Amino acid sequence: MKKILVTGALGQIGSELIQKLRDTYGEDNVVATDIRETEADVVKSGPFELLDVTDGKRMYEIAKSYQVDSVIHLAALLSATAEAKPLFAWKINMDGLLNALEVARELKTQFFTPSSIGAFGPTTPKDLTPQNTIQRPTTMYGINKVTGELLSDYYHQKFGVDTRGLRFPGLISYVTPPGGGTTDYAVEIYYDAVKKGEYTSYIAKGTFMDMMYMPDALNAIIDLMEADASKLKHRNSFNVTAMSVDPEAIAKAIRKYIPHFKLDYQVDPIRQSIADSWPNSIDASSAKEEWGFKVAYDLEKMTEDIIKKLKDKLL
Numbered sequence: 001m002k003k004i005l006v007t008g009a010l011g012q013i014g015s016e017l018i019q020k021l022r023d024t025y026g027e028d029n030v031v032a033t034d035i036r037e038t039e040a041d042v043v044k045s046g047p048f049e050l051l052d053v054t055d056g057k058r059m060y061e062i063a064k065s066y067q068v069d070s071v072i073h074l075a076a077l078l079s080a081t082a083e084a085k086p087l088f089a090w091k092i093n094m095d096g097l098l099n100a101l102e103v104a105r106e107l108k109t110q111f112f113t114p115s116s117i118g119a120f121g122p123t124t125p126k127d128l129t130p131q132n133t134i135q136r137p138t139t140m141y142g143i144n145k146v147t148g149e150l151l152s153d154y155y156h157q158k159f160g161v162d163t164r165g166l167r168f169p170g171l172i173s174y175v176t177p178p179g180g181g182t183t184d185y186a187v188e189i190y191y192d193a194v195k196k197g198e199y200t201s202y203i204a205k206g207t208f209m210d211m212m213y214m215p216d217a218l219n220a221i222i223d224l225m226e227a228d229a230s231k232l233k234h235r236n237s238f239n240v241t242a243m244s245v246d247p248e249a250i251a252k253a254i255r256k257y258i259p260h261f262k263l264d265y266q267v268d269p270i271r272q273s274i275a276d277s278w279p280n281s282i283d284a285s286s287a288k289e290e291w292g293f294k295v296a297y298d299l300e301k302m303t304e305d306i307i308k309k310l311k312d313k314l315l
């Protein structure tokens with residue numbers, strides 16, 4: 001039985017992961033933390049503590065008092081926000097990560113933190129990007145993510161911490177909207193399709209990026225955390241993906257359910273240049289081979305589910 005501390009619990013991944021972890025391991029065994037407190041279920045359905053991840057002492061005290069044996073560190077600024085505030089991003093993303101790794105080292109816990117397709121850069125092979133390849137990202141977020149992958153490897157090799165991680169693509173969900181990411185358009189497009197029947201994309205036609213539906217992302221986190229350590233060669237940076245799509249491909253899938261859906265474009269140069277520096281599609285074969293990564297949702301299945309859920313939620 002695990003006892004897990006989660007940072008960034010009110011974010012896009014956290015708000016759904018907490019519920020899934022509480023359903024899986026018991027509500028008292030998942031300690032949710034975030035820098036703010038809201039009326040959200042995450043705060044009310046089990047232990048919740050206020051935590052600024054740059055405060056390592058408080059993180060340690062919370063982890064120690066609940067006697068956790070796993071740390072899932074999610075608190076981070078996403079790519080577009082990090083580009084707008086690079087020094088602040090370094091502080092939150094890197095100080096927060098080091099504090100969480102230190103807690104894992106001192107309390108001998110298991111550790112998970114997400115990396116991202118943002119850890120790749122313009123000189124990385126663009127199509128079916130291999131697991132091990134060139135990583136020279138040109139964004140602050142990407143620099144943070146590569147550093148995070150390396151630091152997590154270091155904590156495993158040097159201190160024996162059981163660190164694990166996934167390179168997530170854009171995550172699509174209908175529960176909590178993401179904020180400040182480059183792939184956020186792929187969430188907004190569904191909300192606007194259901195609410196208004198139209199969407200103006202800040203990412204250009206023909207820009208392909210990997211995406212994954214949130215239920216598959218949550219299963220991937222739990223499957224990797226539960227995986228047999230002796231089988232893991234790439235502990236902290238598994239490529240995972242469910243689809244490679246551009247705005248037109250999503251629009252086409254949406255039109256099956258909302259035939260009049262209209263897509264137009266007003267490209268944001270900053271987010272477009274971030275997207276252009278990322279792969280078109282990544283190869284997830286190491287994750288499949290080493291711990292049986294699989295997804296249940298492709299673009300069609302995800303679109304059917306998300307539109308149904310958003311219609312129930314918004315209309």
Ligand code: AKB
Nearest residue numbers: 078079116181182183
């Ligand atoms: C972002 O767009 O910043 C994130 C990511 C792919 O890491 N969704």
